[in-house]
Amino acid sequence: EDVKSLNFIEHIIEEDLREGFDKKALRFRFPPEPNGYLHIGHASSICLNFGLGLDYEAPVNLRFDDTNPEKEEKEFVEAIKRDVEWLGFEWENECYASDYFQQLYDWAVALIKQNKAYVDSQDSAAIAQQKGTPTKAGTDSPYRNRSVEENLDLFERMKNGEFKAGEHVLRAKIDMAHQNMLMRDPIMYRILHKAHHRTGNDWCIYPMYDWTHGESDYIEQVSHSFCTLEFAMHRELYDWFLDQVYTEGKVRPKQREFARRNLSHTVVSKRKLLRLVEEGVVESWDDPRMPTISGLRRRGYTPESIRNFADTVGIAKRENLVDVSLLEFCAREHLNKIAPRVMAVLDPLKIVITNYPEGQEEWLDAENNPEEEELTYRKVPFSRELYIEREDFKEEANRKFFRLKPGKEVRLKNAYIIQADKVIKDEAGNILEVHCTYDPLSRSGSGTPESMRKVKGTLHWVSVAHAETATIRLYDRLFSVAEPEENKEKDFMEFINPDSLQTATAYLEPSLKEAQPGDRFQFQRLGYFCVDKSSSENELIFNKTVGLRDSWAK
Ligand code: ATP
Ligand code: MG
Numbered sequence: 001e002d003v004k005s006l007n008f009i010e011h012i013i014e015e016d017l018r019e020g021f022d023k024k025a026l027r028f029r030f031p032p033e034p035n036g037y038l039h040i041g042h043a044s045s046i047c048l049n050f051g052l053g054l055d056y057e058a059p060v061n062l063r064f065d066d067t068n069p070e071k072e073e074k075e076f077v078e079a080i081k082r083d084v085e086w087l088g089f090e091w092e093n094e095c096y097a098s099d100y101f102q103q104l105y106d107w108a109v110a111l112i113k114q115n116k117a118y119v120d121s122q123d124s125a126a127i128a129q130q131k132g133t134p135t136k137a138g139t140d141s142p143y144r145n146r147s148v149e150e151n152l153d154l155f156e157r158m159k160n161g162e163f164k165a166g167e168h169v170l171r172a173k174i175d176m177a178h179q180n181m182l183m184r185d186p187i188m189y190r191i192l193h194k195a196h197h198r199t200g201n202d203w204c205i206y207p208m209y210d211w212t213h214g215e216s217d218y219i220e221q222v223s224h225s226f227c228t229l230e231f232a233m234h235r236e237l238y239d240w241f242l243d244q245v246y247t248e249g250k251v252r253p254k255q256r257e258f259a260r261r262n263l264s265h266t267v268v269s270k271r272k273l274l275r276l277v278e279e280g281v282v283e284s285w286d287d288p289r290m291p292t293i294s295g296l297r298r299r300g301y302t303p304e305s306i307r308n309f310a311d312t313v314g315i316a317k318r319e320n321l322v323d324v325s326l327l328e329f330c331a332r333e334h335l336n337k338i339a340p341r342v343m344a345v346l347d348p349l350k351i352v353i354t355n356y357p358e359g360q361e362e363w364l365d366a367e368n369n370p371e372e373e374e375l376t377y378r379k380v381p382f383s384r385e386l387y388i389e390r391e392d393f394k395e396e397a398n399r400k401f402f403r404l405k406p407g408k409e410v411r412l413k414n415a416y417i418i419q420a421d422k423v424i425k426d427e428a429g430n431i432l433e434v435h436c437t438y439d440p441l442s443r444s445g446s447g448t449p450e451s452m453r454k455v456k457g458t459l460h461w462v463s464v465a466h467a468e469t470a471t472i473r474l475y476d477r478l479f480s481v482a483e484p485e486e487n488k489e490k491d492f493m494e495f496i497n498p499d500s501l502q503t504a505t506a507y508l509e510p511s512l513k514e515a516q517p518g519d520r521f522q523f524q525r526l527g528y529f530c531v532d533k534s535s536s537e538n539e540l541i542f543n544k545t546v547g548l549r550d551s552w553a554k
């Protein structure tokens with residue numbers, strides 16, 4: 001039946017099922033921290049977890065890992081939900097780690113009672129100093145042997161807001177000589193007098209990641225908790241914390257790690273992307289140059305192309321850099337199937353068809369998309385004065401230039417064969433317009449022998465009198481080097497490409513007047529373009545998604 005090869009994560013699940021794990025108990029989660037917008041790296045994790053959910057018909061929770069009110073905001077929660085939905089996935093439950101604050105607190109109290117947690121009243125520098133090194137054991141805190149009663153009292157008063165930030169922390173009492181440094185009495189709670197976007201001022205102590213994550217998985221009965229490699233060392237602690245609360249008969253979550261996906265010519269870290277926004281390098285989180293899901297959406301990427309990218313890149317055990325040209329390839333491949341073809345001229349040169357009557361116009365049939373199963377057509381106006389692309393005309397050109405040159409013929413797409421006769425210039429020698437003649441019998445699709453004449457070269461064009469104008473935003477790589485984070489001496493911000501955005505005015509066939517924000521098109525011979533969200537009837541704005549072929553990897 002299914003011959004698709006399994007990745008190592010799927011092998012882990014298959015093995016668990018073989019060993020008797022109940023398929024109906026499979027449950028996954030995607031756990032973003034709402035401290036920024038999702039980026040293309042998250043897409044890998046989303047596609048992995050939700051993909052498993054679809055493959056195994058298992059529920060997948062969207063869980064906000066919201067334990068740090070200093071960095072988290074409702075705006076980010078909303079953006080994350082929008083992006084996961086847009087990618088085409090449905091979560092079972094919308095969960096928040098903050099919903100478990102009371103349960104986590106109660107469990108922490110239970111740990112104190114079992115003498116497995118204590119309040120440390122040293123500052124963070126002292127605690128760090130006592131941590132030791134991988135080869136040297138740490139030192140016990142002088143507060144490590146506080147009585148249970150004192151710990152219970154202090155912890156409750158921490159919760160009640162009697163202390164300032166940093167005065168006390170709650171630590172798990174594990175082993176200060178443990179070979180895994182993360183097991184050396186990790187901090188479970190810290191004091192933070194900061195309102196939380198969901199719990200407001202209910203809490204002034206907040207649980208740390210390690211204490212929160214596994215317990216949240218347990219509360220939700222997540223069977224397999226997949227995270228990125230930097231958490232591999234945390235697994236032991238994840239398991240230790242689970243041991244403290246696990247009861248027989250329940251699903252015991254299993255953490256496994258996979259490699260982060262990095263993309264060339266950009267950064268995929270919310271913290272760094274935030275800097276790009278805050279320092280004004282880009283306009284916003286959804287600036288079309290950003291590797292965020294919302295930026296890619298605004299740039300014109302489809303959910304299918306991003307999912308296809310994530311599938312193609314796959315899940316790996318080792319980190320590597322994926323070239324952004326693969327992402328662009330995926331966009332191009334899908335847009336080629338779905339984007340209607342239209343004509344637009346970005347750098348206009350006027351041509352005058354001298355044998356076409358003044359004041360006359362005709363509306364010609366133009367095919368919308370040759371990839372459609374049943375072809376559909378629209379009308380485009382043809383008249384005496386047209387724009388073509390300036391680079392499509394050369395006064396002097398070699399034999400390989402199959403575009404317009406004096407005395408030679410080209411076909412105008414969906415229209416007629418024309419020939420260039422005369423170049424009109426200003427005093428400085430700049431070309432103002434080119435006078436041409438057309439063959440009235442050569443109209444495309446008319447079936448005449450003239451229309452079937454083979455001419456090398458077909459140009460796109462737009463009728464001057466009917467053209468809509470639009471602002472076009474053309475994008476280049478945001479960073480001028482493949483790995484802006486590689487150089488340890490320099491800040492990644494030093495590798496910003498100063499020319500990542502250019503704007504142009506384009507002339508469009510009139511059918512585009514109706515184009516709505518989010519609509520995607522192929523501008524024939526130029527690339528794929530998408531109507532920007534700020535576009536309006538008064539000012540049409542298009543973002544270039546990607547060119548028709550890879551112009552970068554040369
Ligand atoms: P960032 O540094 O961008 O904030 P993060 O890992 O801290 O990344 P989270 O919001 O915690 O961001 O991520 C949610 C999930 O997405 C986690 O399971 C995380 O491991 C995964 N993830 C984040 N970045 C990547 C990436 N580049 N490739 C694959 N998975 C990722
Ligand atoms: Mg995280």
Ligand code: MG
Pocket residue numbers: 033270271
């Ligand atoms: Mg982070």
